[in-house]
Amino acid sequence: MSLAKLEYKWLVGIVYVLALFMDLLDMTIITVAVPTLATEFSASTTTIEWVVTGYLLSLAVFIPISGWLGDRFGTKRTFMTALSIFLAGSVLCGLAWDIDSLIAFRVVQGIGGGMLTPVGMAMLFRAFPPAERAAASAVLAIPITVAPALGPLLGGYLVDYQDWRWIFFINIPVGVVSLLAAGLLLREEVQGAPGKLDVPGFALSAAGLVAVVYGLAEAGQHGFDDGRVVLFGLAGLALLAAFTLVELRTAEPMIDVRLLSDKLFGASNFVMFVGNASIMGSFFILPIFLQTQKGLGPFDVGLVTFPLAVGVALMAQPAAKLYPKIGPRRMLMIAFAGNMVLTAGLALVDYNTSDWLIGGSMLIRGMFFGFLFIPLQAATFATISPEATGRASSLFSVTRQVAASLGVAILATALTNRLGVHEAVLADPATRDAALSAFQDTFLFAGALSVLGMLACLLIDDDRAAQAAGVEVIGKPVLITQETAAG
Secondary structure, eight states: OOGGGGGGGHHHHHHHHHHHHHHHHHHHHHHGGGGHHHHHHOOOHHHHHHHHHHHHHHHHHHHHHHHHHHHOOHHHHHHHHHHHHHHHHHHHHTTOOOHHHHHHHHHHHHHHHHHHHHHHHHHHHHHGGGGGGGHHHHHHHHHHHHHHHHHHHHHHHHHHHTTHHHHTHHEEEEEEEHHHHHHHOOOOOOOOOOOOOOOOOOOOOHHHHHHHHHHHHHHHHOOTTSSHHHHHHHHHHHHHHHHHHHHOOSSSSSOGGGGSSSSSHHHHHHHHHHHHHHHHHHHHHHHHHHHSSEEEEEEEEHHHTHHHHHHHHHHHHHHHHHHHHHHHHHHHHHHHHHHHHHHHGGGOTTTTOHHHHHHHHHHHHHHHHHHHHHHHHHHHHTTTTTHHHHHHHHHHHHHHHHHHHEEEEEEEEHHHHHHHHHHHHOOOOOGGHHHHHHHHHHHHHHHHHHHHHHHHHHHHHHHHHOOOEEETTTTTEEOOOHHHHHH
């Protein structure tokens, strides 16, 4: 079937899937390259983490204003602008000459990525009528599932057999095709009354997030009692508190924090925050350990971690079927318990541990992640009204990205601290055993974060989740009743 014969909603789906695939691929392709980049630019752990956190923070900052930009200037124009910024950032990252330039260009990438995803999702859900939203969700399942899984493998291959710069240049062909498709296939949509841009909210949230993460990063090297750490940490928290107060009093807030007063939505956001911080933090540390200490190449690291995506895929349908029978709370607690055991279990890994064993643990971990992501996706929006779904989605996306940024910063800080305590240097044969102890301490700490997740799950109300009919799980409507949710 030619593109000309496809309904417009499917054309929107094709354009968005291309762009989203590139955006999500970029989030995971970098993980296996971090040790190589640290060596290339002689960067410490607390410095190299900004290659990841700078991107994630930029995403979090620009996700909320993307909706207003789309309404004000048109979704097609905003989408193409975001795509162009992302492509420009990718090219600049590939041409980076030192660690500072790479971090700065990753922030540029994040600006484009932060605008790209919400505007594309808005176009998609506007193109599909409410009765066909499940089909739209199924479209999104393609890049959401495949891209993050492919990232470490593709990144490992490019770093090992080509050049690290290609992990950024690989975005160019996909991005150019997406840009051409968007220009040829999409229609312009401009809302009649976009409202005013919440400039104070934007400024306070951006400054607060950067200050908090910077304070955390510096704590790894200088300790939490260092004057600069205390100054930036407290200033960041004060700015975020001011942001919350401003948003509560603003008629058209950038982030509608009032939605957190919905108990189920608020609890689900807290669970997502803890879960994503733990997951992204441990994913940042594991490739560093496997490469600097166990001596694996980037592609081998991709092969070892790839089974996690297989585990998620294997558990997707079983988790969707179990959700209406046992409810989200117990599924989420099982997920956090499994993640806690498997993350802490990495503390038992030494230089003689089989890579097959580590890969097997990644497979099992992925199955537990299926128990986390699927019920959380369904429960989060169960009690949110249709007219508030867009604002709720924006808030949930920001929560996810901020959690990822803080998770990477916290685990990088913990690793730096433990390396200092054990007087170890990464990849130094003279301190090899001391570095192993530092990583083991860090993995134990990462596992302990899941305890917070288990406690957060107690806030999830199965009865409230059960009141919503037609919850979408992996694109399929699931009718939940009081009886089935109660188990």
